[in-house]
Amino acid sequence: MSRIALIAGQGALAPAVAACLDDPLVFTLQGFAPEGMDATPFRLERLIPFLDELHAQGVTRVIFAGAIRRPRLDPDLFDPRTAQLVPRILSALQSGDDAALRTVLDIFEENDLTICSISEIAPDLIPGEGVLTGAPSDADRRDVDRAARILAQTGPLDLGQGAVVTQGLCLALETLPGTAAMLDFAARHADLRPNPGGARGILYKAPKPGQDRRIDLPTLGPDSVDQAAAAGLAGIAWAAGGVILLDRAEALRRAQAAGLFLWAAAPATGDPD
Template sequence: MNDLTAIIAGRGVLPVHLARTLAAQGAPFLVAEIEGAGFAASAEPGWTVEPFALERLALLFDMLHDRGVTRVVLAGGLTRPRLEPERIDPKTAQLLPRILPALGQGDDATLRAVIALFEDEGLTVVGADAVAPDLLPAPGVQTYVQPSQADMGDADRAARIVATLGAADVGQGAVVAQGLCLAVETLPGTDAMLDWVAQVAGACRPDPNGARGVFYKAPKPEQDRRVDLPAIGPATVEAAHRAGLAGIVIEAGGVMILDAEATRARADALDLFLWVRSP
């Protein structure tokens, strides 16, 4: 691989995983860190890290071209930005009419607009799984704990709910117990949803001794899978355990597992199942 790859790095461990993968492959790369993302603290010797501000997006494009970047991968979390007008440079100001309308819509619309900007600059946008295919696990139950028939029924119900949510560009996850939807993922994200379930949802289960429920996660039906592909990790397992759930179900081929070995080990330790479910 001779193409120079730029990792557009937001928060979290995914950009670090991609950088380590490319380094292990001997593939040339640089990291463009979104201001405040915190990537630099995890950077290893020899990595090139260039910070940038969203208000100066056009200057990022100039830097990528100057360095000879041919493809980019967008990775990591990003809070919906509040742009500071006084920081916007003239070239970036010309891009705003293409971005601002999308910011008022869902995440998918915003990300599609961002992808279009990179592509118009002649850059190839690839997904994180194209750089690190190991992030997508094979179908099957990953843990020694297996889902019950009731859990499988709850997963089916949750999958239908998430498909409906995703079609409206709302969220990528839901919690279902005993056939009832206890919570759905919205803008605050997975952690906020599972924290809410931990606080109040215990009283919502009709049978206190029945199925404890599942957390189901999948990409939106029409989303561009090169960006915002959902992911889980050890912290997700911890949050599902605090919520009193029996396990986690993810769509095969559509949800990444970050630090897969640690994630499976933590699920085993907490007696939760982790099921990679075929659509």
């Protein structure tokens, strides 16, 4: 019988995806186990034996969900077959997150495992186009457009998937520390708005241009709403069909309580200003 394996990372996404699956086998990269989930750990240094184990358990499909940072590799732990992949793995790790993820997907597929996307397994987690709550002003919409254009240009540099824009100016750009760190930075520098009484600014998230959307989609949730509110922003927008919204009901409740809008906007074209 064909089974699906969930490769679970940290955060709330893996449990949300597991809830949409019928009796999945759950595994996690050593050191990145999701809190509150039973998951069998594996090491990247023994990747090929791990893939053999998936086949032995009847797995034909794999889905990745959750946050994983680059692991530290122990040369003494590589088995002979995985050791043959070391130059390829190290080259990918040195080339950026996108290259590393593509290499991992390629290795799984070369070993006859199909990679499933969140949109295939849990489509309700990815909102379609529309304003979910609140009402973005014309100034907010201009800031969203500006943020989308910024990410369309920085995406090929393998930076983050989020930006904070206020009154047409980029206040913060997501990098390796992540969205929460970006919003904390924005909160501490809110006084940089040119017009203190003008538009408060927005958070915008989108996949990188050309990103393989089967893995590492941007994610938002109730905590993102709290952090955006703490930063004094007017709302949150994202590329419709390309961003995961966790616990939608609670995110909407918190946004309404804080007076923030939530908007799944039409994806940007990436055209220059």
